[in-house]
Amino acid sequence: MAEEKSVEEELSLPILLAEQIRKAVEEAESFKVECSEVGRQVERLSQMLRFAVRFVTSTPSLYERPVRCIVADVAKNLDRTLTLIRKCKHSGLLRCVVTITSATDFRKAFNLLDASMGDMKWVLSIFDSVTSGGIQVSLPPFANNDPIIPWVWSFIASIQMGPLPDRVEAAIELASLALDNERNKKIIVEEGGVPPLLKLLKEGASPDSQIAAATALLNLATDQERVRVIAREQGIPVIVQVLFDSSMKVQLGVADLVARMAEHDPIAQEEFARENAIRPLVSLLSIDVFLDQHNHGKPSIHSIVQDHKQMGKKTSTITITAKKQKQNHSTDSRSSSSSSLYYSDAIGRYGYHRKDSENENPEVKLQLKISCAVALWLLSKGSVSNSRRITETKGLLCLAKLIEKEQGELQNHCLMTVTEITAAAESNxxxxxxxxxxxxxxAKAIVEELLRVIREVSNPLLQIAAIKSIGSLARIFPARETRVLGLLVKQLSNKNPDVATEAAFALGKFACPENFLCVEHSKTIIENDGVPPLMRLLRANEWSQYHGLTLLCYLALHVGNSEALEQARALTVLEGAIRSVNSQNPSLKELISKAIYHLEVYRSGIHLHRHPYAP
Structure with a gap:
């Protein structure tokens, strides 16, 4: 591809054309009056072009897009005018024939030159208003029918070249335009709006300027293509740096931007992780998390951490701290000390403004945590590497504590993050x-909270997320961990069919042949009276039937001699089910066939045992 010309080179062409028109006017032999008028218009236009050259060469951070577009249009109009003027050089019979169209052509030329002068006046007024303060809101002639492009040019020029108050105002205007429709977003990106917004965000001139820039970028980042434009402009390192060292209100907007970009583009999702975005997100999420000193009732995260210390599994620094606390304080005091240590690690390592965070509005803190939880959720979604990074930053302890203590959006998004991490662990x-x-x-803290949500929370969406997570972790549970299976079996009778179905799906992961302990888990499911509610579930919707039949088949394969299965007439149910299974589920049909065969073998063996052959 040919290298793009500089703005000075772009301006040199219309200036050269203007000079050629001046000479052609002097040589004209027909339509001398019209040619003279054209010459006067072109001279005024040439002066504007020369002034533009002086401005361009003296402005280091020029926003070039409007100059290039308008100058290119001016050059076309001047070229047409030059062709017209040259026709007036000679007279004769041919000239008489052309005269009929030449008068019309001159009227067109006058209109084109008027429009070019109006456009040049407008583009020069933009830069004049930017350098003197203020945002240009008038429209050039070329945009009478579509004001969006000149508005965008004006706002971008102010962001790139103007004083700080105008830059903030222009960024807010761009954010508002981007919210209106997709076309506006496309225009803003195509006209070069992303780099000056990133520059405004990076400079950190004021929290208001960073918030305005982050909001505009957030409103632009609503599809993969635009997200990748932000990434190509080196936006991800800028965003992560701002996430590390800005005020809470700025971090809130930037966390939302991280979530939006991760949601729309898997490449950006991974790039954020490579730029270490997960650590500040986890640290911000953990603000105030470990400050309360006492917990009562069931084992808490703090006591789990303390138990782990006593086993000597933590780092030497933490172990020494625990031993000192053990000499002087009670278990509760030790728990508080470990909590403070984790909190200090979360805040101190990254240089956050501790006093600012302590004095910040609680609503801002809460919203920041929610935004960070959403960002972590979308960064971990479908990503093993990002899920691993979260677990390496004490993220699981933080998420468990928030699920335990919080309500509403924060609890929900933390739970969704855990769901993605456990899904990644299931696959890796x-x-x-x-x-x-x-x-x-x-791990203990997460499991305890997942079980508590299943057992105590009445929100079906939260219960489903917790059950899904437990199912993803099915392979970590030993055979003796019967309480988990008992709780899942209980959910088979849940009044909400979606919760009951998710429980069947999770139990299927315990009982499936891929699970090394599938036989032991299958026996535990049956011992916890799992067969009756499972049979009832088979009468629900198609999705419930699918997971219910799958679990029933696993139980039949692993514990085919169970009296509970015989009493529930599992063989008869499966024989009826195989006739109604959709042909689009060949794997389920094959599984049912195996289960039927297995149950028939056991039935035959029982029958022979009860009625031995007697000659």
């Missing part, structure tokens, strides 16, 4: 073994 054995060891305090 390395992550599962590293983050969800049976003696790991974060």
């Amino acid at each position: 054995a390395e992550l599962r073994h590293a983050a969800f060891k049976t003696n790991s305090p974060p």
